[in-house]
Every structure is written in structure tokens, then in C-alpha cells.
Amino acid sequence: MTIPTGSGGSTGSGGSTASGASVAGPVDLAEFRAEVQRWCRENVPSDWRRAQTGASAEEFAAFQQDWFQQLRAAGYAVPHWPAEWGGGMPVAQQVVLYQELAAHDAPRLVLGFVSIHHAASTLLVAGTDEQRRRHLPAILDGEIWVQGFSEPEAGSDLASLRTVARRDGDTFVVDGQKLWASGAAHADWCLLLARTDPDAPKRKGISYFLMDMRSPGVDVRPVRNAIGDSHFCEIFLNGVVIPAENLVGPVNAGWQVAQATLAAERGMTMLELAERLGNAGFRWLVDTCRTPGPGGGRPVDDPRVADRLAELETEITGLRALCRGLVERHEADTAGPADASVVKLFYSELLQRTMDFAVEVAGLPAHAELRKPASSGWESGAWVLDFIGSWEWTIPGGTSEIQRTIIGERGLGLPREPAASA
């Protein structure tokens, strides 16, 4: 396994990937890096942070759409997709792309995150040809997706979800409530899990739907979180009609579809996040440590600070290697059942440790920095908000407790926790 250095110069080979993606001939990584650097210099808007600070929801969405189209035109929007749908970039090249976008402080694709990862992965793994033809090009044109999985009573225990979809001729009629649907206010479509057989064991009575968010009966309400952000949303579903052709996979096989698509998606998203942390977040943290404090001294000259930085860099380097390894094993179909959980657990807790340290080092002035630009990553340099935001990470997409359970049971082959006696 090669640990990416972020400084360029290494030469890798391109060729075809196990997912069927292929590129013409070997690619010189140094050449590719230079190309991405050139592109970033010419295209990353120099004032985007200022413009996105305090931006309205509409300004944020418009900026994200515009940035997505710029990336798309360069071939950088969906490098992880198969070539026939507009991707096909080898993993080694993707790593370079994400490194350079982070190093040039490019805006992140926040609005389209679920669309290009979760939705695309669902369609590619389990969708019909018709569904792919309908939605993958639309996603490239800016179609926005939201994930409608969690419910008030179904968080970690997702399989106990209660939203019901009743068959009615060639449609399903959906009633229920979804929670923590990030970005639902902007979404055109929703990846929806709903119960289609209330009598079956809970994992065997769930179906997976593609739901048009403009359907009558869909009501989205933002939930404001502790830092005043409203990206969490509740979705209320009252008699929403979904055509049967929008079912993904067979009826009552939704749980299996969700498991397969989540596994496929995880590695791809983590690859980009790990490179962000290494090439943007950590770099800014080092800058913060080099900035003289009120007393004139630089935190980095304190051996304890230097020691922590070294420790964090070691861990981040490990994370980047883990992520790359996961993607490569996924493409070669050799990934272990708990590999994605290891990466998610490690990233989320490392992000929290890193942000915690950043807040401590940045000191009191950082507490006055209470606005963070929209379109920035999990590490924006507004350390206090980044720190609070990092707390979110050990909860969604499977809490750290769930990840540890998966690593214990599926990775290490340990027995399941005994069920509670009544």
C-alpha cells in the first residue's frame, strides 16, 4: 500500500479498475497533479469564503450548483463513477485530485454530496437501467438528493423504522416521518426506506424507494442545531404516492439494498474526507500553531504542541492509507465486512481529537470566530464551530457504538451481545 505524500512526484499507473471503469493508458501522476494544480489556480474562486460567509440558503445552493458544473466540465465532479457515466478515474488519480482540491482550498461539494455518493451508489449497485438513465445524467445536471432513513424511533436501530408504504395498484402510498435528513430543504429526490410488510421480521419487511420530493404530501421542516445551522431536516410524509417503478430492488429487500449501497458508498466518501483533513485541515492547524499568540510566542515552539502535531500527523497519515486501502480493496472485491466501520470510527474520532486540539491552541480569539463559510469542509479554520461540528460525526451513518459492534461481530467474529431478558 502506498501512502500518499501530498507533495507529488510519484508515478503510478492508470489502466482499468475493477468496477469496469477504464482510462486510456497509464497516467503520469505528476503530470496529472500539475494539471489539477493549474486548473485550481484558474478556477477556484479566490473570494468564495467571504462570499459564502453568511450566505442565504439560496446563495449557498446557487454557488454549489455552479461549482459542481465547473468541476464537471473539468471531469472532476464524479471521478469515482464508472467511465460510462462520466467517471472512471483510477484511485491513485482520485487521491491526487482530492489532495490538490484540498490544498487549493477549493469549496466542497456539500449540496451534491448525497447525490454523487449515496444516490449514485444505490443506482449503480441496485437500480434498474431505466432508473440509472433517468437519474445519473440528471445528477450531473444538478439533481439534488437526500437520504430518508432515520426516524424518531429508528436511529441506531434503523430496521425498526415505522414509515409505511402500502401497495395500491401500480403505486405505493407512503405515510410516516423521517428525521435528520441533511439538506432535505434543497432536495429534488429522496432515497426512502419504508415498511411494506408489517408482519415480516423487521429487516425483511422494508423496501427501498426513489421518492420525488415535489410529490404532494411531502412536507420538509428544518431543525435548527446548537450552532444555529439548519441542515438537519424532518420530512413528514402524508399519503405520498410513489410509482412502483421507483422501487429499488425487489419488494421487501430494501434492507439488503441499503446495506450493499452503504458499503459501496463509504469508501468513496472517506477518501475525499481523509485527503481534506490531511491537506487542508491539518495544514491550517499547523498555520494556527505558527501564529504568535498574545504573548508573542508561537504555540509550535512549545514541545508539547509540536509533539501533539506530530502525533496527529501520524494518525492522519494512517487514516489516509486506510481510506485508500479500503477503496482499492472495494474495487478488487476483497474488502472485509468491517473495513468500512474501521475507517468511519477512526476518521470520526480523529476529526474530533484534531478539532479539539485546534480549539485549545487557537485560544480565546478562536471563540470570537463564530461564522463559518457555507461550502467549506468539516475543517474550515473556524475552529470552535468545526469542533462542535465534529461531534456530529460519531452519530450519523452508524454511531461509534454501532461501528464497534460491527467490528466486534463481523470483523473479529465475536459473539453478538446477549439480548436483554424481559
Next chain:
Amino acid sequence: MNTELSEEAVEFGRTALRAFEAAGGDQLVQDAEREPARRAELVEPVLDELGAWELDPRGGADELEAAAALCKAAGWWALPYPVAERLCRPTDGSTDASTEGLVVIAGTEPGPRSGPGPAAPVAGLGPRWSTVTLDGRRGLATAAEPVGSPRYTAFVTELIPDPIPAPVPDLPAIDGPADGLADLALGLVLPCWTLLGMLDRAMELARAHVLAREQFGQPLARFQGVQFQLTDAEVERVGVEELAKYALWAVATGRPEAVDDALALRLAALEAADLVFRVTHQLHGAMGFCDETTLSWISRYSQPLRRLPLGQAATRDHLTQRIGRIGLAGPFATQLEVQPR
């Protein structure tokens, strides 16, 4: 050495808890955040009724313990008011005895400085505040007008220190270095009791949540992985509670190492707060980040206590520099007998 709070102090704390509850309980901080101008009128009548300002924490162990119990009760409700800071107001007849309260500020100079100035959650509660630096120098400061909504500031505002008056020859300095060491110890210890009340509340909220919230057909509390997180946090909380009582005893008995003990308490309280809030947030799930949950309010309003005057690393640094290689005297120092070899 008896570090237990007196029965009267404990009862006073219970009375205060009930009084704050009757006045609105968790609603108080929410109302104050929505209408910052009403902060004083929401809280002060209850404190007056309780006789809070008749307490003199410097007036003996009984009053100090009652003050600590009051701070803890205020923390339980995240009372939007600097109870500890006001209880610490100087009463020694010095020039700054008419201020609103006493705030510990970072650094060693009581006067104006470059870089970020001292700050405290005292916005909108009267302009004049006494200050004491971390090496015990007393000073005076004026609270700046609040900038921004308390939603983001938690009522923290900058304190602008007065210039230090030039020393008058042949007259002893009123507030020379070290004169304020007792004030410093008191000013460090009482806010830790407020924070302790917040930790108590966070633990109780998380405990109630994991008992009530069912996933996988059973309460979360049934999972050992959940129980162990809560027990680790509880061990931290209990440790801080014991240290808080010890540091209070050190202040009450005027022990020379009271400042060291106060700093050690503060460090332990900050470390415990990190763990307690991390665990209680994690166990609340995403809902814990939303203001629908009380935890979100307690957590947000714990921030000024945890960051000012110094955060964890800086507190540790200051404590380390103070005690050097001598270490802390500790509760058992007087009983230590060294056997001849």
C-alpha cells in the same frame, strides 16, 4: 479535616434548586437568550428572595458552603446569571467594593493589554467589575456593551481594564501583588461549583434518556457499551465533586496552598466536563445537538465556564508553573509521617 458540606448548606442548595424551578427552571435560560435585556429581571428576584447577596463567602465556612451549594443549584438549571462571580464581590472596604462582582482574568497584569482582553459572561449586568489576575493582583474593569446575540456569546462580553494607578510614594500599595491571592482562590473555586451543577444535570439527563430511549427492542441503558460510557463519565464527575469540596475547605480555612488547590480543581473540572459532555452528547444522539433537548442548553452555557479565564491546556500550564517540583500539599499532607531509616 471535614470536607462534607454542612447539612444547612445542602438544604440551602435544595431550596435554591426548587426556587429556580418555580421561577421557570430550564425556561429561564431560554427566555434570557431570547430577550437578553430581561436577564436580570428574570433571575434577580429569585436570588434576592433566597437571600443570596446576604451570603459572604469570605465570612466563614458555613457561608462559603452555602455559596457553593447555591452555585451548584444555579449550574443545574444553567441559570443565565453569574452567581459565583457576584458572590465573590469584594467586601473588604477597598476602592472596588462597590463593583458588581469579581472575575478572575488571565495574565499577570491587571491593567490594559495588547491582544484579546479579558472577558466574562457578565453582559448587560452593570458596568463595573473587580478583577483578579492569576497571580493575585486586584484591579477594576468596565464591561463592554454586548456584541451579538447571547445565542453565540452565551452572555460573554469583553472587560476593559482600568489603567493601573501610579504608586504613591511612601504609602503602602492597597492592592499590591499577592494581596488578592485569597480572592483568586475563591474566584476560581466557586465557578467550578457552577460547572459541577451542570455536570450533575448532564449526567441526570443522559441517564434518563438512555433509560427511556428504546432501540433494538430495549432501553439503550441495557447495552453495556452504553453503561460503561456513562459510568466512566460518572467516575470523573464524582472525582471533581470530591476535589471541589476539598478546595472549598482549603479556601475556608485560608490554607496557603488554596490557590494551587483551586487550580487543580479547575483543571480536573475542565477535564471532567470534556468527558461528561462528550459522553452525554453521544448518548443523546443527534437530538442532543438541538435545542429541543435541555442538554444542548446546558452544554452551550457551560462553554464560558470551561474557556474563561483559561482553557484546559493553559490551566494545566499555569498550575504546573505554580507548583513546580513541589507538588500539591493534598488532603493528607499533615498526617504524613516520615519514618527514620
